[in-house]
Every structure is written in structure tokens, then in C-alpha cells.
Amino acid sequence: MNGWIGRCLRVNLTEGKHQIEKLDTDALEKYLGGRGLGVKVFTDEVDPNIDPLSPENKLIFCSGPLVGTGAITGASCNVITKSSLSGAGFDMVIIEGQSESPVILSIIDDKVKLVPGLEYWGRSTAETEELFKKNLGDQWMARETFLVSIGPAGEKLLPLANLVNDRFLSVGGAGIGAVMGAKNLKAIAVKGQHSLQVADGSRFVQVINTLINKLNSAPLTSQSMPQWGTTFLVGLCYQKGILPRNNFRSTSQPLKNVGTEALNSAFALRGRGCFACPIACIKKADVKYSAFEGKGMVPTYLAIGTLGFNCGISDLSAIGVMSVLCGEMGLDPVATGGNFATVMELVEKKAVTPEELKIDISFGNADSMIEAIRLISTKKGYAKRLGQGGMAISESFNMPEIFMGVKGFSLSPFDPRAIQGMGLHFATCNYGPHHLYSYTFIDELLNVHENLDPLETQGKAALVKRYQDTSAVVDSLGLCNWPLMGLKFNNYVPMVNSCLGTNYKADDLLSIGERIWNIERIFNMKAGFNMSHDTLPERFFKEPIPDGPAEGQISRVKEMLPEYYQLRGWSEQGEPLQEKLQALGLEE
Amino acid sequence: MPRIKIDHTKCTGCRHCEAACSLNHVANTVNPRRSRIRVMRDGNRYYPVIAGPFVDAACTSKQYIVIGDQTYDMCAFCRASCPEKPYFIEAETGIPLKCDFCGIPPSPSCVRWCNTGALELVED
Numbered sequence: 239m240n241g242w243i244g245r246c247l248r249v250n251l252t253e254g255k256h257q258i259e260k261l262d263t264d265a266l267e268k269y270l271g272g273r274g275l276g277v278k279v280f281t282d283e284v285d286p287n288i289d290p291l292s293p294e295n296k297l298i299f300c301s302g303p304l305v306g307t308g309a310i311t312g313a314s315c316n317v318i319t320k321s322s323l324s325g326a327g328f329d330m331v332i333i334e335g336q337s338e339s340p341v342i343l344s345i346i347d348d349k350v351k352l353v354p355g356l357e358y359w360g361r362s363t364a365e366t367e368e369l370f371k372k373n374l375g376d377q378w379m380a381r382e383t384f385l386v387s388i389g390p391a392g393e394k395l396l397p398l399a400n401l402v403n404d405r406f407l408s409v410g411g412a413g414i415g416a417v418m419g420a421k422n423l424k425a426i427a428v429k430g431q432h433s434l435q436v437a438d439g440s441r442f443v444q445v446i447n448t449l450i451n452k453l454n455s456a457p458l459t460s461q462s463m464p465q466w467g468t469t470f471l472v473g474l475c476y477q478k479g480i481l482p483r484n485n486f487r488s489t490s491q492p493l494k495n496v497g498t499e500a501l502n503s504a505f506a507l508r509g510r511g512c513f514a515c516p517i518a519c520i521k522k523a524d525v526k527y528s529a530f531e532g533k534g535m536v537p538t539y540l541a542i543g544t545l546g547f548n549c550g551i552s553d554l555s556a557i558g559v560m561s562v563l564c565g566e567m568g569l570d571p572v573a574t575g576g577n578f579a580t581v582m583e584l585v586e587k588k589a590v591t592p593e594e595l596k597i598d599i600s601f602g603n604a605d606s607m608i609e610a611i612r613l614i615s616t617k618k619g620y621a622k623r624l625g626q627g628g629m630a631i632s633e634s635f636n637m638p639e640i641f642m643g644v645k646g647f648s649l650s651p652f653d654p655r656a657i658q659g660m661g662l663h664f665a666t667c668n669y670g671p672h673h674l675y676s677y678t679f680i681d682e683l684l685n686v687h688e689n690l691d692p693l694e695t696q697g698k699a700a701l702v703k704r705y706q707d708t709s710a711v712v713d714s715l716g717l718c719n720w721p722l723m724g725l726k727f728n729n730y731v732p733m734v735n736s737c738l739g740t741n742y743k744a745d746d747l748l749s750i751g752e753r754i755w756n757i758e759r760i761f762n763m764k765a766g767f768n769m770s771h772d773t774l775p776e777r778f779f780k781e782p783i784p785d786g787p788a789e790g791q792i793s794r795v796k797e798m799l800p801e802y803y804q805l806r807g808w809s810e811q812g813e814p815l816q817e818k819l820q821a822l823g824l825e826e
Numbered sequence: 827m828p829r830i831k832i833d834h835t836k837c838t839g840c841r842h843c844e845a846a847c848s849l850n851h852v853a854n855t856v857n858p859r860r861s862r863i864r865v866m867r868d869g870n871r872y873y874p875v876i877a878g879p880f881v882d883a884a885c886t887s888k889q890y891i892v893i894g895d896q897t898y899d900m901c902a903f904c905r906a907s908c909p910e911k912p913y914f915i916e917a918e919t920g921i922p923l924k925c926d927f928c929g930i931p932p933s934p935s936c937v938r939w940c941n942t943g944a945l946e947l948v949e950d
Contacts, residue, residue, distance in 0.1 A: 306845075516939075533870060
């Protein structure tokens with residue numbers, strides 16, 4: 239088989255057993271791999287109404303067929319679970335059950351085993367990785383082994399917890415860390431030596447040469463991203479009034495010390511590329527701030543927006559420290575930022591006093607926020623109630639309107655009143671409001687392929703649908719979406735075909751994306767979500783932006799929603815219609 | 827004589843060169859194990875190492891380099907196809923691998939795919 243390996247590893251933690259299964263070729267062609275295949279298997283095997291932290295929940299790691307082949311940016315792995323890797327010789331790893339004591343799943347050169355994990359329990363993600371590699375004994379083996387682990391936050395079942403790969407790359411943020419923590423699985427270590435087959439090697443090499451040239455001739459993928467990573471968005475979003483401040487209540491405070499120039503002077507940036515990535519948007523550096531020093535990832539746009547600006551903090555070194563701490567403790571920056579922004583507004587509205595919280599959390603107070611991040615991840619003492627997630631905290635004080643999130647997840651740092659298409663995506667996304675499931679800002683803000691006004695609603699429903707489907711396909715192939723800032727989706731097609739030996743056209747791939755989006759939607763609906771959840775917090779409909787370039791704007795999601803449902807082939811209540819499901823080959 | 831100049835300060839550790847080399851030397855196959863260039867990692871830094879000519883073990887003892895407060899294991903940066911480490915050896919046959927500049931005239935595939943300028947073909 240080309241690209242795909244065709245094998246799946248199923249590990250049952252309750253029994254401590256594993257088995258290797260063959261993957262169904264039809265499903266591979268219909269769902270590609272990665273996100274698509276994972277979601278398909280997950281929805282087939284898991285009851286939508288289970289408790290996310292129970293042994294019945296499953297955790298699926300699924301890499302795409304293009305991963306590891308040298309296809310540009312072919313390095314991503316998708317993790318599918320109900321919320322709260324590659325070259326290893328498997329397309330998919332399914333984790334079931336629950337282990338009695340902490341374990342690490344080790345998949346090294348085809349030898350699958352569960353290693354007792356007691357000595358790793360309680361350690362940060364970086365320490366876990368270091369210790370595990372040391373315990374391997376062989377430095378050559380250690381060099382090729384990669385770990386994805388949870389930090390103390392995941393062990394304590396915090397809803398903000400995520401997984402951390404290779405010390406800094408975080409996965410998810412939908413409480414995946416807590417799911418893994420509930421299974422008593424500390425980490426998964428992977429090392430492979432399998433060869434991957436490509437259908438037409440010489441054509442594949444040619445296609446990649448052209449794609450690299452294309453990326454190099456586009457300004458964003460040849461200059462902005464390699465130089466600063468996603469941080470270059472900070473200045474742009476600020477100019478358009480999209481960058482939220484103080485829990486989405488302002489956009490115009492002085493942008494002091496947070497921009498690309500400040501970034502250059504605050505850190506000695508060093509690019510880090512994921513496998514086969516010509517862009518290398520991740521930046522690493524040494525981080526220093528008062529009592530803290532550490533190595534890690536320079537804050538991305540997400541971290542600056544959520545942990546920094548939206549909490550009123552504009553000191554880059556402090557944001558850097560928070561971002562590194564989140565990585566070490568296994569916390570998701572978006573959820574953590576949203577969590578604290580909620581608490582800060584509660585304090586400001588006098589719903590709770592700093593004395594009651596025993597920590598002076600308020601907008602702009604970086605020192606106490608750094609302390610709070612440490613405290614919540616270990617769930618110690620009075621900080622217990624601070625780490626429940628924004629929604630739970632705001633509800634416990636009877637002020638649910640203060641939580642800026644959809645379907646329980648905090649908003650990514652884009653003010654939906656100033657960028658309408660992204661707003662519609664936030665309202666409808668199956669995963670909660672995350673901008674990486676629909677890159678509408680590529681056209682709305684950066685104007686790469688189309689020149690759209692972020693404040694307009696015209697044509698945005700179609701834009702959102704297109705980008706949602708695109709990202710479902712790109713995720714399923716195991717690629718990254720960022721090259722879309724320099725490439726059209728059509729440019730991906732020859733790469734896919736020469737690698738897999740298939741004859742997909744762009745439309746075929748997009749309809750695969752639509753199929754994936756629909757099964758995700760159906761699963762969510764079985765789990766109790768409906769049209770009433772396709773909305774934004776009331777603030778965005780009632781309170782116009784008080785200042786800045788987008789002053790006076792409110793969100794017009796409700797106007798766009800019927801058009802979006804219609805384009806998706808759903809009923810007015812947002813339910814996928816029978817004809818649509820039949821057309822996508824999903825009829826039951 | 828043309829040679830490949832390595833500037834490790836520009837390397838991002840993406841290992842695209844390994845994929846390029848493997849695809850170019852083994853038909854339709856990607857496997858860093860079969861590649862004649864490997865990217866070594868040390869903390870935040872990455873060092874591409876290109877397979878050199880095979881020689882009998884030239885080292886009589888293990889060497890370490892000390893730069894600043896860091897100690898580096900020489901074996902990690904050594905170009906030899908050596909039984910001590912699993913790199914630059916064809917796994918099935920045990921034949922040592924050596925960079926051939928992707929034929930004559932030299933047009934190394936690793937240099938073509940290296941987008942950051944860490945690898946560069948220069949004329950001496």
C-alpha cells in the first residue's frame with residue numbers, strides 16, 4: 239500500500255493487552271486517515287452519551303497517509319476522543335479501558351509494551367521525556383524516540399489539560415489530557431523504522447519542488463511565518479480591531495511591547511520545523527522573567543492573545559513564561575487563558591473578592607497569574623476551584639454570561655464582532671470555537687486568495703463551509719493548514735495523488751471533508767447538542783465593540799446561520815437531511 | 827570541487843533532507859534509516875550530518891568536545907558509517923552508505939529541499 243500502512247494497534251489498558259488489526263481499504267479511501275478515519279472509528283465504537291472520563295471512552299491517535307513521506311508539512315497526528323505519530327508502523331492507535339496504575343505505552347520498533355509509569359507520575363512533560371529517554375539506556379534509540387505525554391494537569395483530571403508532544407507542541411485542548419489521565423496513561427513513546435511507500439516517487443519529488451517554490455514566492459509563507467511564526471498576526475489583528483482585550487470587552491488599548499519588533503528584542507528566536515516543513519513557524523528561545531528561567535516555545539498568536547492581551551497583560555516575557563509553564567504542566571493555553579479572563583472579570587464585577595480566592599487575580603497582574611497557573615495544575619489547596627474551566631467557574635457564581643466560549647470551550651483570540659466569518663465558524667464548529675478548524679482569516683484578514691471585508695456578512699457562509707471542509711481534508715491527510723497562506727487547496731491534489739496512487743480531484747477531496755464534518759455533527763447531536771448551541775455568547779449580540787477600528791460592531795451570526803444550514807444541506811434546525819446523508823454515502 | 831556546506835544555525839530540524847535523500851536513492855521509499863544525511867539534535871539545536879567515505883574505525887577512544895559549559899559526544903556528529911551507531915548503514919545488507927551528491931553533475935536532493943539555507947552547494 240502506498241502512503242497508508244494499513245495496520246491499526248488496539249491497546250486495552252484494563253486488561254493490559256494489545257492486538258494488531260488490519261484496516262479496511264474502503265474506509266481508508268472514504269475517510270483518508272487522520273481526523274476522518276479516527277472520527278469514523280470513534281463514532282462507530284463509542285456511545286455518544288458516555289462519561290468522558292470513564293473507561294468506556296476511547297482515545298484514538300491517528301496519523302494521515304501523507305505523514306512522514308516528505309510531503310510538505312506532513313507531520314500531524316490527530317487525537318480523537320470524547321471531550322472533557324507516524325512511521326511507527328501503524329496508521330492508528332486505539333486506546334481503551336483504564337489502567338489500575340500509571341503506565342506508559344511504549345511502541346518501539348514494533349515492540350508494544352506497557353511500562354510501569356509510577357516514577358513518572360507527577361512530573362512535568364519535559365521531565366518525563368528526559369527521564370524516559372535516560373531509562374532507555376541507548377542514546378541512539380533515545381534520539382529517535384518521541385513522546386506525547388500529559389503533565390500534572392492531566393493527571394489531576396483538569397478540564398483544561400491537553401497533551402504535549404516533544405516538550406512544547408500541544409495537542410488539542412478539549413480536555414484530552416484529562417481523558418488520558420483518567421486512563422492512568424502518562425505518555426506514549428514512539429519510535430519506528432518502517433519504510434513508507436510512495437506511489438510515484440519521481441512525480442512526487444517534482445510536485446514537492448514546485449510546492450516549495452510556490453511557498454517561497456508567497457510573502458506570508460516565505461517571510462512573515464518563517465521569521466516570527468504566527469505572532470505576526472498580532473499587529474494585523476490589532477489594526478482591524480480583532481484582537482480582544484480584557485475578556486472581549488475592548489480592542490483598543492495601547493499595543494505596547496507586543497508585536498513582531500518587541501518579539502525580536504525579547505527573545506533570541508530560533509526556528510523549529512515539524513517534520514518536512516519548509517515554513518518552520520514554531521519559534522524556540524530561552525525564556526526569562528523575574529524568578530523564572532526556562533527553554534521553550536516562544537508564545538504564538540494564540541498564547542499572546544489568550545494568556546496575554548485578553549487577560550490585560552502585554553509583557554512578552556511574562557506571556558512567554560506562562561506559555562512555557564502551560565507546556566510543562568500540560569495545560570491548553572486557550573482554555574487556560576479563557577479560564578483566567580473569566581475569573582478576572584468576576585473579580586472586577588465584585589462577584590468574588592481576591593481575599594476569597596486568596597490570590598490577587600486581576601486584569602494585567604502577570605505575577606499572580608503565573609503563580610495561579612502553577613497552582614491549578616497541581617490542584618493544590620485554595621486554587622482548586624480556579625481550574626475548573628471558564629464555564630464551570632462562571633456558572634458557580636451565577637454569572638454564565640461572563641464566560642466567553644461556545645459549547646464549553648473558550649474562544650480563540652478573534653473578536654467575532656470584528657470578523658464575521660470567523661464568528662459564524664465559532665458558532666457552528668463541531669469542536670468548539672477554535673480558529674484552526676476553519677482558516678477564514680486567510681481571506682478575511684490576510685486577503686490571500688480573496689479580498690474580503692471582515693465586517694461584511696455577504697458570502698461568508700460559503701466561505702466558512704469551504705474552509706471547514708478543507709481543514710477536515712487537510713487534517714485527515716496528516717498535513718498542516720498553514721501552507722494555505724501561500725497555496726491554493728488545488729495545489730495539494732497532485733501531491734496527494736502521486737503519493738497515494740489515487741485519482742482524486744479537488745472536489746472529491748472536499749466532499750470527503752464534508753462527509754467528515756457531517757459525521758462529527760451527527761455524533762454531537764446524539765450527544766445532546768442542537769441548534770441552540772450554534773451561537774455565540776450574548777455579549778457579542780448585545781454589546782457593540784466600545785472602541786478601536788471596529789467600534790460599534792455587533793455579531794451578525796444569526797443572519798448568516800440559515801444560509802449556512804442551507805449550504806450544508808441541513809434542515810432549518812441544523813439537522814443533516816436524509817438526501818444530504820445519502821449523497822455523502824452516510825445513510826443509516 | 828563542489829561540496830555541501832552546512833550552516834547548523836539555520837537548521838530547523840525539519841528533516842526534509844532525510845526524506846529527500848531516501849526518495850532519491852531508494853525507489854518510492856521514504857525511511858530516514860536509509861538516508862545518507864541525518865539531522866542530529868542537541869537540546870534546542872540541530873546538526874545535519876552527511877555520510878562520509880567509509881573507513882575502518884579511526885578513533886581509538888571515545889571523544890568528547892566541550893564548548894562553554896556543554897559537553898558534546900563526538901559520535902553524534904561523526905560522518906563515518908560505524909558499527910557503534912545505527913546510522914548510515916543499509917539495514918538489510920549491512921552495506922555502508924555514503925553521500926554521492928546525487929550523481930554527476932552534482933545536484934543533491936537534500937539541498938534542493940532544504941528551504942532554510944542550512945544546506946548549500948558551494949564550489950571550493
